[in-house]
Amino acid sequence: MSAAVVTKSTPVLVVGPPGGDDATVHLTSSFDRSAVPFRVTALLLFDRSIPQPAETIRTAVSEALAHYRPVAGRLAADADGDGDLLRIEGAAGVPFVAASARCALADVAAPLLGSLAVWYPGGLCRHADPLLLVQVTEFACGGFAVAATWNHVLTDGEGMAQFLGAVGELARGASPAPSVRPLRADDDSLPRLPQSLVAAQKQALSCVFNRDFALLDFTVPAGLIGRVRADFDAAGLDGGKQPCTVFEAVSAVLWQCRTRAAVVSVSDEAPVALSFAANVRRLVGARPGYYGNCAVVQSVTSTRGQVANGAVVDVARMIRRAKERIPDLLVPSGTTTEQGAMALPYHTLVLSCWRNLGFETTDFGGGRPARVTWHGEETVVPGCVVCPPGKDGDKDGVSVMSLCVRPEHADALLAELTTSADLKL
CATH class of the missing domain: 3.30.559.10 (Chloramphenicol acetyltransferase-like domain)
Structure with a gap:
């Protein structure tokens, strides 16, 4: 099936609510230092509709960024480090794409999956690139897909699953804040790897x-x-x-x-x-x-x-x-x-x-x-x-x-x- 069945809107930059703390996160843990800035894409396919999927999830991403502000930041080299240290700074935003597909979710096969996500321009992410890209695709059957593409230096799979879970809680109005309080810097409790x-x-x-x-x-x-x-x-x-x-x-x-x-x-x-x-x-x-x-x-x-x-x-x-x-x-x-x-x-x-x-x-x-x-x-x-x-x-x-x-x-x-x-x- 041709990827041309998917029509994408122009990306918009989603930011968190104003007035939040844009504190810098220094990536000094051994686990962060061993991470390589390659992209990872998770695709979640839903066969049951929700009202206005793209707009609902875009709004929930913005609300989630109030609690996960580093997700909206950018990487920079740590001037005080040894040349190998990085930090996350600012909260420039998360590019978000709304898309529609002229087919049913049941018709999606591997060749079409690539058109359901936003991609970085290169195989390895650059410091100035967003740490997360999101696309929501609505299908003719009423189903929808949510694609999260992220820089692995930001987080691993469980960390991204935690963030998407928080977006889901906010999207369905389960609570005014994520049920799991997020923590990005945990250098005091994590061991130093050899x-x-x-x-x-x-x-x-x-x-x-x-x-x-x-x-x-x-x-x-x-x-x-x-x-x-x-x-x-x-x-x-x-x-x-x-x-x-x-x-x-x-x-x-x-x-x-x-x-x-x-x-x-x-x-x-x-x-x-x-x-x-x-x-x-x-x-x-x-x-x-x-x-x-x-x-x-x-x-x-x-x-x-x-x-x-x-x-x-x-x-x-x-x-x-x-x-x-x-x-x-x-x-x-x-x-x-x-x-x-x-x-x-x-x-x-x-x-x-x-x-x-x-x-x-x-x-x-x-x-x-x-x-x-x-x-x-x-x-x-x-x-x-x-x-x-x-x-x-x-x-x-x-x-x-x-x-x-x-x-x-x-x-x-x-x-x-x-x-x-x-x-x-």
Whole structure:
């Protein structure tokens, strides 16, 4: 479907109510310093209408900025820092676009998703760019979409979900102020990450952007996920301490299928890696309402043969062990990866899990979103976003949006997923 079915208005700059405090926020925490200014886009699709969606949400964004003023600010280098420190200053505003689509929400497919959001001019955000861009698209069926595109230095996924949740509360008149009191600066309670980890994460995410990946929108079937979890638990893997999670099952399937499909023409001894973002708010005791960055990237390295040819439950066990080592990343002696040969960039899969961040509970007045997804037109490394369940839950499976394989490997990846769903594990 052509993106021409979407008509966009001229962007308007949404600002908060006058008289607020435009205090500067110095981004001195290790988590903010390890963040790279790449753009992230969350798309929330609603199949139930609300009165005047664009105007209602635009007004609610303005009201929310009274409590989240840094969201309307701009980045600047900290003159008192060491050249690597940033601050958020001012409250210049959030560009907002109202749009309409000449189709029903049910007709939206991956090629159309890009027209539902506002984009930054480059892959990496500049200091003068807004920290957040918002677009609301109204569909012919009465449904609507809300797209939030933001600079990752501002916040991570849970922080943006918290902000959108506050916009939803104000849009539906649930309270005169957000029920969660927002807190952006939390430097006193957050631990300092080892400098080696900060440097490694910035380097890993600062590669040249690559436009040569196929955008794929697919579902990992519920039956396949259930079988992986059941076999993991039945085998008593990891001593039966904790049942296999949905994330562990989905990530194991994705890593195995992608390795089979895309890491080809190499020996079974060639190293492959999986990296995934971990929200560590609870682990480090971040204060309630904190909406800055608070995530680390964990990695696990193995060989192509072990991942592609081994039992998927053994792959899930590797991921479980990597999760258990996340606390080690937060101490000076911690290591960021397992020992072993480094995997080539294309032999590395990066996962971001948006489940349980709060996007799926956002309500602007018509109920929860029918679907929450991610969209990108370019990526730093081969990556997938594991999306949260829609309002019907995970009945059919877990939705995944990916830029993780070159076009010549796309059909093979989808075929591997189909084969895995049909086989007994």
